[in-house]
Amino acid sequence: MPISPDxxxxxxxxxxxxxxxxxxPRLREKSIPVPDPADPSVRAIAHRLIGAFRAFRKQYGxxxxxxxxxxGIPARIMVIDPGPGPIVLVNxxxxxxxxxxxxxxxxxxxxxxxxxxxxRSAAIRVAxxxxxxxxxxxxxxxxxxxxxxxxxxxxxxxVLLLDRAVDTRSIISREAYARDPDMFNRMCSGQEFSRxxxxx
Numbered sequence: 001m002p003i004s005p006d007x008x009x010x011x012x013x014x015x016x017x018x019x020x021x022x023x024x025p026r027l028r029e030k031s032i033p034v035p036d037p038a039d040p041s042v043r044a045i046a047h048r049l050i051g052a053f054r055a056f057r058k059q060y061g062x063x064x065x066x067x068x069x070x071x072g073i074p075a076r077i078m079v080i081d082p083g084p085g086p087i088v089l090v091n092x093x094x095x096x097x098x099x100x101x102x103x104x105x106x107x108x109x110x111x112x113x114x115x116x117x118x119x120r121s122a123a124i125r126v127a128x129x130x131x132x133x134x135x136x137x138x139x140x141x142x143x144x145x146x147x148x149x150x151x152x153x154x155x156x157x158x159v160l161l162l163d164r165a166v167d168t169r170s171i172i173s174r175e176a177y178a179r180d181p182d183m184f185n186r187m188c189s190g191q192e193f194s195r196x197x198x199x200x
Contacts (some may be wrong), residue, residue: 019070022111028158031076037090038133046088049079060112064148067155078152082145089128097121102143103188108161115177116161117170120147
């Protein structure tokens with residue numbers, strides 16, 4: 001059932017919302033489409049997401065994206081910021097993913113002390129709506145950026161990074177990774193492509 005445009009502002013926008021921790025049942029809910037991406041309440045949610053994202057990055061030193069469920073908003077809105085500035089994607093839909101996969105260690109804002117080894121598609125193309133309601137497409141041939149997009153898309157469907165772990169040895173502390181990144185990166189060997197750890 002779609003979100004009513006006037007159901008979002010008061011409880012979801014005016015209150016400062018923290019990042020939900022692992023175990024909060026709201027992280028497992030599938031988000032619902034936003035009926036009007038140009039509604040002012042959606043822009044307000046986007047601003048909250050960007051604010052939470054920047055505060056987290058300042059505190060922990062990593063993060064390249066955030067999705068609305070991570071701050072308790074069950075709407076299909078996510079923000080990607082791999083470098084030059086944030087891109088807000090409303091109602092994103094995957095158009096295409098590459099058959100080639102990459103292996104890497106990722107972290108999540110909902111459990112920042114952990115790193116998880118995952119395999120993801122090396123490239124992706126996503127259709128979405130902008131905050132003015134326009135149609136747009138985001139394409140990435142960069143495995144790192146493609147992984148960030150897939151990470152946040154998972155959040156919209158109630159899928160967590162832990163669900164993507166390659167095996168039982170693939171969940172470690174970030175502290176352990178920092179002590180011997182070469183050893184852990186070698187665990188990704190044998191893939192068509194592997195890359196150093198990054199943190200969506």
